[in-house]
Amino acid sequence: MGFVEDKRFLKYGARSLFFDRFGGVSSAPFESLNVGFNVGDAEENVRENLDRVKSFASASKLGLLNQIHSNKIVEYDGTIHNADGFYTNKRGVFLGIRFADCLPVILMDVKNKIVMALHAGWKGTFLEISKKGIEILKKYGAETDNILASIGPHICGNCYEVKDDVASKFDDRFVLKKKKGLYLDLEKANIAQLISVGVLKKNINSLGICTYENRAFFSYRRDGVCGRNIGGIVIE
Numbered sequence: 700m701g702f703v704e705d706k707r708f709l710k711y712g713a714r715s716l717f718f719d720r721f722g723g724v725s726s727a728p729f730e731s732l733n734v735g736f737n738v739g740d741a742e743e744n745v746r747e748n749l750d751r752v753k754s755f756a757s758a759s760k761l762g763l764l765n766q767i768h769s770n771k772i773v774e775y776d777g778t779i780h781n782a783d784g785f786y787t788n789k790r791g792v793f794l795g796i797r798f799a800d801c802l803p804v805i806l807m808d809v810k811n812k813i814v815m816a817l818h819a820g821w822k823g824t825f826l827e828i829s830k831k832g833i834e835i836l837k838k839y840g841a842e843t844d845n846i847l848a849s850i851g852p853h854i855c856g857n858c859y860e861v862k863d864d865v866a867s868k869f870d871d872r873f874v875l876k877k878k879k880g881l882y883l884d885l886e887k888a889n890i891a892q893l894i895s896v897g898v899l900k901k902n903i904n905s906l907g908i909c910t911y912e913n914r915a916f917f918s919y920r921r922d923g924v925c926g927r928n929i930g931g932i933v934i935e
């Protein structure tokens with residue numbers, strides 16, 4: 700079971716981990732750490748994989764969402780909501796986002812010790828879920844200087860080809876025009892949202908991993924039928 704970690708959170712008593720596709724029990728085409736229930740894998744395999752994630756993260760609870768490509772963000776309460784973001788100040792809860800190309804955003808108000816995890820595909824990005832996440836943290840008293848943001852593995856702006864109907868919804872700054880077509884940069888768009896509501900550029904970090912290019916991660920665009928990756932944050 701491999702993972703990448705944004706180690707900046709360690710200093711504030713939290714861990715943000717993104718797991719690669721290895722170290723689970725699922726077989727092809729879900730080999731092996733698939734955490735998606737609705738992709739065709741056996742439920743018992745997914746449950747075992749999720750258990751492994753939970754214990755690796757040393758979490759007492761693994762929070763999950765039924766992600767629906769919205770901008771809905773809820774407070775973690777131990778149940779699975781139809782939403783694309785959640786937050787908590789409870790220790791030991793790993794807020795997990797499931798993805799296979801979509802962009803996970805991790806936020807932490809390091810002063811008030813609130814963590815948040817978001818799922819931003821093109822729809823969530825269009826609905827400005829990152830901006831909304833920051834607004835919620837502010838409602839709980841966050842000052843933007845104290846917010847750390849992390850961008851997890853996702854399909855990069857050089858690989859994410861979109862049709863004109865999607866591209867036209869976004870500012871030109873986020874769309875790359877190549878000979879072959881149009882490419883949407885989800886990372887740039889979400890970073891712009893974070894900055895627009897006051898998050899400091901120096902507090903935003905991307906892990907710089909493209910799921911489409913890096914075969915250690917599931918990529919829906921590359922593989923079609925495949926598993927889902929997981930990543931998130933836990934307050935220790």
Ligand SMILES: [Zn+2]
Pocket residue numbers: 854855856857858859909910911912
């Ligand atoms: Zn790429």
